[in-house]
Amino acid sequence: MSTGDGGNQAGASGAAKKRRRGSRGGRNRSTSGGQRSSGEARGQADDVELPDVPNEGKVTDPKVADSAVVRRPRIGDTRPAPAAPPVQPAQQSSSGDGGGNKKKRRRGGRGRSRSRSGGGGGSTETIDADIIERRRGRTRDGRPVGRYLMCVQVRDGLTQVAVLEGRSLLEHYVSRPADDISQIHGNIYLGRVQNVLPGMEAAFVDIATPKNAVLYRGDVQFDKEDVETTSTARIEHILRSRQMILCQVTKNPIGAKGARLTQEVSLPGRFVVLIPNSKTYGISKRLPEDERRRLRSVLDRVKPAEHGVIVRTAAEHATEHELRADMSRLVEEWKEIEEKSKAANGPTLLYREPELAVRVIREEFNAEYRGVVIDDRRLYEEVKAYVADFNPELADRVEYFDAEAEGLSIFEHHHVHEQLHKALDRKVWLPSGGSLIIEHTEALTVIDVNTGKNVGTSNLEETVFRNNLEAAEEVARQLRLRDIGGIIVIDFIDMEIRENRKRVVEAFRAALSRDKTRTQVFDISELGLVEMTRKRIGEGLLTAFADPCPDCEGRGVRVDFGLLD
Known part of the structure; x- marks a missing residue:
């Protein structure tokens, strides 16, 4: 790997990167490889709000009373946004709030005195x-x-x-x-189990799409009375071939892979998410604590007894009437879905985004x-x-x-x-003259950070540190803009000072805090690599606007088979 674009100066910093890595060859590396499931697992009920929950049902065509007035679009304030506030490094834990016991005590006290x-x-x-x-x-x-x-x-x-x-x-x-086939995230189907694979702990389900979808054991819902040992119940004991099941798409089909399903269906509205036939109860952690207490008190009065509810961030300052109306509409939608499923004879779409x-x-x-x-x-x-x-x-x-x-x-x-054209390029320039190179592979996305034309002013360590800080901000922006998901490895330029490495990761996590898509970032390794996951939902910007090259089939090179004769 080289920094490439900055002539002798860039080559010098590139050599510094290689020299440092070589000197660390015998050290133990602390990369957190293998932890892939976090980018695809469903979040806690009130931990991550969007887009972890599937989407709302189709809105019926409204009747507009007044004729629309044609006006020029208002550009408004175009000043740059303030920088995102720094946040503490994320912890590798999902245990929830540390003050859970205090919250339970408050429910009967101060929370009801408003x-x-x-x-x-x-x-x-x-x-x-x-x-x-x-x-x-x-x-x-x-x-x-x-x-x-x-x-x-x-x-x-x-x-x-x-x-x-x-x-x-x-x-x-x-x-x-054509997105009724490829962009089906959040749709609810009545599916037919085609086959159950005990060795994969999964089942393939026909949902009336060209490719069968996959349902893993962890996403299967079942009645405990139907299974002898619920804690160790295997998927072949729960599902059988040709069984009809109600399921929802949690991940769109990508390439040769079919869609991913869950039987834990959810219906989001503007203020709440309804979890049918569940005891789930949660409030978004993005809300202030006093607002969470108020909403918890309201939720105790309006929550349907037979369904679970998650209160979204948009519910801040929402009235009891608004929450009740939102839940009532979602309950009616669920009743319609149940009626359609009872009337269906085969795999069919019950609910469309x-x-x-x-x-x-x-x-x-x-x-x-x-x-x-x-x-x-x-x-x-x-x-x-x-x-x-x-x-x-x-x-x-x-x-x-x-x-x-x-x-x-x-x-x-x-x-x-013009900004879309730049977003489709593999190279992204940084303000100081450095650059990013973004490469996609079948397994993961790799982002290489280079100094490029950035020669700095004081010393090599300071130049590399400032370049990496710029790169951390820009990488977070590019992940959102290009909708890059899955496993991502960022190759920052190597830094000698441990505190500098820590500050770069903190800046990166702070920049990612504004991204509503769930992310998990691991600490920087001795080689300057940061491993992370970002929940994959869509196909990504590049896939939406590009097709694989017919000559090289997307490999980027053409093999001269004549040399093999």
């Missing part, structure tokens, strides 16, 4: 004026102000959603008409967005009505973009196209 307008179990809380203003978001000279802007472009059935922070592209989503734009808006849109701009009239009206239903204070931030009147597309207007 004043409410009704006072009774079925009363509706009044919304404080400050809460309404907070939901509405900030304005300047009558125009909404926010860090983020969402642009939705529809072309020939292809829907693209771009999330901008200031003017920088932060996230990008793509949906095609809503459109991409509606799905992203449901997960992301809040007062920090200065607007949502859509260039398709039908989708604009649907989204406008959807936002008016769950957050009417922000309905005026949904706007229609008339591409014909503007003379250019919405992505060109907001400079999304």
Whole structure:
């Protein structure tokens, strides 16, 4: 490996990297290899909120009373966002809050002393004026102000959603008409077990898609009365061939691999996630402790007795009436799913995800967005009505973009196209002149950090340290933008000082803290390698816009078989 782009200076730092690694050849290395399951395992009920839970059901086409008004999109505040606050290194533990016992004692005490307008179990809380203003978001000279802007472009059935922070592209989503086959995450099916493999502790299930999906033993739900020993029950004792089961997709099919399933079905709404026929009870840890106590008290009154509930981060300042209405809608959706499953005779789709734009808006849109701009009239009206239903204070931030009147597309207007072109390149330049090289393989993604044109000002260790800090911030951004998932190995430039290595990892974890997709980062090794996992949900930006080369079949080289004759 070499730093390549900076001439003699870059070669010198590259040699320094190799020299240091050679000197450490006899040391014990502390890389945490082999821990692959964390990127795919389901999170705790109230630990990780998005996108660990599957998505909401399809929104019916709303009736819009008033005709939409065509307006120019408001660009609003484009100042760069403040830096993310530093966080402590993540612990390799899932034991939950250390203060769990205190929380249990509070449930009967201070948590119930908060004043409410009704006072009774079925009363509706009044919304404080400050809460309404907070939901509405900030304005300047009558125009909404926010860090983020969402642009939705529809072309020939292809829907693209771009999330901008200031003017920088932060996230990008793509949906095609064929995504009923490839993008099925969150869909609920009635499936037929094709075969059970005891040696793999898994079963293959026909869900009416081209490839059978896989259901692992840990994702199987069963009645304890039907199995003699529940703790050691094997999958062949629970499932049998041609058995019909209700299941939900937790991971899209990728390449030759089919979709992954679970029998623990969940239905998310705007404020809560319903877990049918479960005792699951949780509140997002992203919420402040006083708000968690308030929501816990409300949840005790409105939670359905026969179903589990997870309260999402979006429920902050939500009233009892809003939570009850959200849960009631989800319970009705579940009843419809059960009725469809009883009437079905074979593998069939019972529940489909809503459109991409509606799905992203449901997960992301809040007062920090200065607007949502859509260039398709039908989708604009649907989204406008959807936002008016769950957050009417922000309905005026949904706007229609008339591409014909503007003379250019919405992505060109907001400079999304040029940023997408850069995101599809394997090389990413850093502000100081360093660079990243991003390579994808079947097993993992490798990111190489180079000094490139960065020659520094003081000494080699300081130059490498500053370059690695820049790389840590940019790698976190690229993972979100390119939607890279699975196992990721980052080859930082080697640093002699242990404290510098620790600070780079802390900066990397702090940058990743804004990513809602679950990640796990291990400490940096003696070779300067950082191993991490990021939950894989979509196909990734590169796969969405590229096809394997027909000449080399994606290998990057062409073999001259004539030399073998």
